Amino acid sequence: MTGPAAVRPVLEMRGITKTFPGVTALREVNLTVRPGEVHAVCGENGAGKSTLMKVLSGVHPHGSYDGEIRFEGEPVAFRDIRASERHGIVIIHQELALVPHLSIAENIFLGNERAARGLIDWNETLRRAGTLLKRVGLRENPQTPVADLGVGKQQLVEIAKALAKEVKLLILDEPTAALNDEDSAALLGLILELRDQGVASIIISHKLNEIRRVADSVTILRDGRTIETLAVRGTAGAEPRLSEDRLIRGMVGRDLDQRFPDRTPYGGEDAGHVALSVRGWTVRHPVDHQRTVVDDVSLTVRRGEIVGVAGLMGAGRTELAMSLFGRSYGIHVAGTVEVGGREVVTRTVPAAIDAGLAYVTEDRKTYGLNLIDDINRNISLPSLPGMRRRGVVDEHHERRVAERYRTTMNIKAPTVFEQVGRLSGGNQQKVVLSKWIHADPEVLILDEPTRGIDVGAKYEIYTVVDRLAAQGKAVLFISSELPELLGMCDRIYTMAEGRLTGEVARADATQEVLMRQMTLNRS
Amino acid sequence: MTTTTTPPRPQPPAAPAQPSAAALLLNGVRGNMRQYGMLIALVFIVVLFQIWTDGTLLLPNNVSNLIQQNGYILILAMGMMIVIIAGHIDLSVGSVVAFVGAMSAVMMVRHDMPWVLALTLSLLIGAVAGAWQGFFIAYVGIPSFIVTLAGMLLFRGLTQIVLEGQSIAPFPDGFQNIAKGFIPEMGPYTQYHNPTLLLGLVAVVFLLWREWRDRRRQLAHELDVPPFGLWALKCTAVTAAVVAFTLTLASFHGVPVVMLIMCALLIGLGYVMRNAVIGRHVYALGGNKAAAKLSGVKDKRVTFLVFVNMGVLAALAGCVYAARLNAGTPQAGLNFELEAIAASFIGGASMSGGVGTVMGAVIGGLVLGVLNNGMSLVGIGTDYQQVIKGLVLLAAVGFDVWNKRRAGK
Numbered sequence: 015m016t017g018p019a020a021v022r023p024v025l026e027m028r029g030i031t032k033t034f035p036g037v038t039a040l041r042e043v044n045l046t047v048r049p050g051e052v053h054a055v056c057g058e059n060g061a062g063k064s065t066l067m068k069v070l071s072g073v074h075p076h077g078s079y080d081g082e083i084r085f086e087g088e089p090v091a092f093r094d095i096r097a098s099e100r101h102g103i104v105i106i107h108q109e110l111a112l113v114p115h116l117s118i119a120e121n122i123f124l125g126n127e128r129a130a131r132g133l134i135d136w137n138e139t140l141r142r143a144g145t146l147l148k149r150v151g152l153r154e155n156p157q158t159p160v161a162d163l164g165v166g167k168q169q170l171v172e173i174a175k176a177l178a179k180e181v182k183l184l185i186l187d188e189p190t191a192a193l194n195d196e197d198s199a200a201l202l203g204l205i206l207e208l209r210d211q212g213v214a215s216i217i218i219s220h221k222l223n224e225i226r227r228v229a230d231s232v233t234i235l236r237d238g239r240t241i242e243t244l245a246v247r248g249t250a251g252a253e254p255r256l257s258e259d260r261l262i263r264g265m266v267g268r269d270l271d272q273r274f275p276d277r278t279p280y281g282g283e284d285a286g287h288v289a290l291s292v293r294g295w296t297v298r299h300p301v302d303h304q305r306t307v308v309d310d311v312s313l314t315v316r317r318g319e320i321v322g323v324a325g326l327m328g329a330g331r332t333e334l335a336m337s338l339f340g341r342s343y344g345i346h347v348a349g350t351v352e353v354g355g356r357e358v359v360t361r362t363v364p365a366a367i368d369a370g371l372a373y374v375t376e377d378r379k380t381y382g383l384n385l386i387d388d389i390n391r392n393i394s395l396p397s398l399p400g401m402r403r404r405g406v407v408d409e410h411h412e413r414r415v416a417e418r419y420r421t422t423m424n425i426k427a428p429t430v431f432e433q434v435g436r437l438s439g440g441n442q443q444k445v446v447l448s449k450w451i452h453a454d455p456e457v458l459i460l461d462e463p464t465r466g467i468d469v470g471a472k473y474e475i476y477t478v479v480d481r482l483a484a485q486g487k488a489v490l491f492i493s494s495e496l497p498e499l500l501g502m503c504d505r506i507y508t509m510a511e512g513r514l515t516g517e518v519a520r521a522d523a524t525q526e527v528l529m530r531q532m533t534l535n536r537s
Numbered sequence: 538m539t540t541t542t543t544p545p546r547p548q549p550p551a552a553p554a555q556p557s558a559a560a561l562l563l564n565g566v567r568g569n570m571r572q573y574g575m576l577i578a579l580v581f582i583v584v585l586f587q588i589w590t591d592g593t594l595l596l597p598n599n600v601s602n603l604i605q606q607n608g609y610i611l612i613l614a615m616g617m618m619i620v621i622i623a624g625h626i627d628l629s630v631g632s633v634v635a636f637v638g639a640m641s642a643v644m645m646v647r648h649d650m651p652w653v654l655a656l657t658l659s660l661l662i663g664a665v666a667g668a669w670q671g672f673f674i675a676y677v678g679i680p681s682f683i684v685t686l687a688g689m690l691l692f693r694g695l696t697q698i699v700l701e702g703q704s705i706a707p708f709p710d711g712f713q714n715i716a717k718g719f720i721p722e723m724g725p726y727t728q729y730h731n732p733t734l735l736l737g738l739v740a741v742v743f744l745l746w747r748e749w750r751d752r753r754r755q756l757a758h759e760l761d762v763p764p765f766g767l768w769a770l771k772c773t774a775v776t777a778a779v780v781a782f783t784l785t786l787a788s789f790h791g792v793p794v795v796m797l798i799m800c801a802l803l804i805g806l807g808y809v810m811r812n813a814v815i816g817r818h819v820y821a822l823g824g825n826k827a828a829a830k831l832s833g834v835k836d837k838r839v840t841f842l843v844f845v846n847m848g849v850l851a852a853l854a855g856c857v858y859a860a861r862l863n864a865g866t867p868q869a870g871l872n873f874e875l876e877a878i879a880a881s882f883i884g885g886a887s888m889s890g891g892v893g894t895v896m897g898a899v900i901g902g903l904v905l906g907v908l909n910n911g912m913s914l915v916g917i918g919t920d921y922q923q924v925i926k927g928l929v930l931l932a933a934v935g936f937d938v939w940n941k942r943r944a945g946k
Contacts, residue, residue, distance in 0.1 A: 362835075363830060363832070364833040366833075375831065380827055386825075387821070387891070391821075406813050407817060410757075429761065
């Protein structure tokens, strides 16, 4: 590592390896945080940042990983989150862990109550809460329910909660992802203030300008390995020396080590005709109506074409896809959609399906499958009306369809009556794909179709996607894996903060070009 | 682009392994473990009380009595099962039973309405009651527990208002026959009830024909079927059971009217839940609402219709119960919702929805019914009966939870 190594580090993680069944999430990762510094951890989606923080905070307990963690010079072995908190390591997740109907003060001391003999000392609670709120710069009555605060202020309550636990190392996972510019600036300012008071922080962020603004050093992870640790600035408070380009190079320098099947171009007469055309698509957040999640997006996909959508977490890709598919996400949706040159109104999912759209979700367990039902019935669900004979579902036809997909998609299960919840991730994904292929749409929106599945199954999914394009389907391919997009797509759009930030043809696309456009932000 | 490491070898699509007959059977049984388990438990309970009561339990008149005693609970249980499969609950059915019974009494006794018309209007009232609750649950989004808890109070109150706190009686004979009547005897004198024998024959022929047709179609589609021996055994067992039951009923007054109603509902609702698109949508909605919505299931409409169906069935049960009592009374249907819910869970429903069959609800209801009847015959007091029924419910669901956890390992 660079920088003065004379001071004893507050945290040293050495040779951390963490495996899940089938995947190695972290491989020999090292991370060193010096006292009183803000240390950024960055990398692509799936690089292993969150897993590393879960190892550090005890969510993955000692013994479930290999390697050593030393905190303030002492080796530590955390059994759970409480153990790491006792040492002063507090993690603040992206999804805030506050109880909305309890007051600020109650939330700050939740699990850490100011009490004597089992009874809460309310005077002490309120007094200390007031002090802590002053420290984080939040001017609110400690008795206000948390639900009445905006996300930005809730974030500050989380930090106050951490301070109440005598925090020595604060971990912030994407702290500004849900904040507006003003709240972000306030939060980053607070992190710097705490640093000056001696609290070290680890901040996970995709926003490169933010890293340059607050971090003293940065560790880059890629594919579960430590790539490098760089100093952002010479001395604390000095102007940053590290450029965004240098960061991007570290983040994307991945080898293109996956092979992709050869494409057969679509040879139909209507090849090249626009199948999907979206104009001025704008979507507001379903709860926070002020936030624009998808901002004036316009795109086209032609028949037989695979078009990628690249973007980091929170860029609005899934929100775009789900709002297109029957307005399944967001409110105040505006814009027009044309399928095959005709404008369609897809206010409901059945209308979207009728219009020829299909959406294969990124979260197959929550949105894609009925896990307690079998392969047979999962595949037929969207197509049931078409499987009717004399008004009722023709079970034999249904089963024959399921058997066909089990064979052609190579779904590994003894029978089509196997419960979907018992299948592996790759096989579950094949069931979701089968379900939507059988619905016979014109346009398929695939949202992270290879997330969480092994390399062999990925190749099979790629083959299926290529085959669909060869049949003249239009495919919109959302992915966080840049090599996958480069290997599969004819064109790639990039998104950041809800807007399209670029469109690159396959020939011109490199990981660096895409990452630069994915990390563009307004401020 | 560079290719550095060895590319994954795409696996040749292996011919799907032919599952063995045992695997097929096991798969079928495992999927319906609780229902098969409860069928076995039902047989066990019947045998137990048959011995304990020195053969009284299965005497023809007691079997008839058992069916008529439990008819309305079974009707409610079938509707409740569908509600629970959809991921909801209905606490109001007992009050709807009372309200509809009261309305039918008012129509027939106070206003001298012909009973067929009154019955039709009663079912319509049930549909409206169901639609009222379904509207708040499906379209307004109030949890079904709250809406039907409110309905429980509301319809009980309306019952008392309509009846002015009094019982109204008596009903015309035609109406009473719904609960107490049997299908009429006809033809020459045999030792048995002729139409019942005929119905039994029709049932056997129909069941065997259906089995044969399913098997033939499956073979035609080149799907896996259980081996012939096993299939023949199943057919024999079904035939034997139907014949024995038919002879029992036929040696008394024949088939009770309420049993005809129940069988029609069982076949009709079972068919809808298994084969109709809306039935499948109910399962999908209960299994994973978000996924079902994203697959084009009209969740609101389906939920609404499930409650309308429950309302109609509750109204039917209300008429049957009123006809059996021969009065509309303010206290009718008390705790019926709990019996129906218990029957559903004993019969294989899951608290989180998505699981269960209409047949399961009937089996669950029969387990409770035979327990009631058998324990009364051997002279166990209602106090102990409640304790035992509570323990049976706990044991049935507990066994299922345990079984699932074991399967998950």
